[in-house]
Amino acid sequence: MWFLYVLRCADDTLYTGVTTDRARRLAEHNAGRGSRYTAGRRPVSMIGSWSFADRAEAQAAEAHFRRQSRAQKLAIVADRLPFLGSPFHYPD
Known part of the structure; x- marks a missing residue:
């Protein structure tokens, strides 16, 4: 199972990615190994995710989520809405 996840960075920006292990990926981001973008914006917290059958x-x-406006992204997360047929998963 693969997950689309959304992080909120320390500077209040959003970061979106995919992974098979949300806890491991969050730890990588907070250790500065997740991505160049989040390395300078720590700490980060996972604010939502959705599961998908494959990568x-x-x-x-x-790609579709990234095309949404910031306001739309925050509304999808805040309302815990399904995304492209996948149910919302609150972060563990």
Whole structure:
């Protein structure tokens, strides 16, 4: 199972990615190994995720999610809405 996830960075920006292990990926981001973007914006917290059957679906969902405005992204997360047919998963 693959997950599309959304992080809130220390500077209040949002970061979106895909992973098979949300806890491991969050730890990597907070250790400065997750991405160049989040390395300078720590700490980060996971504010939502959605599950997908495979990597291709998760990456397609990520591309679609990134095209949303910041306000739309925050509304999807705040309302815990399904995204592209996938149910919202509150962060563990």
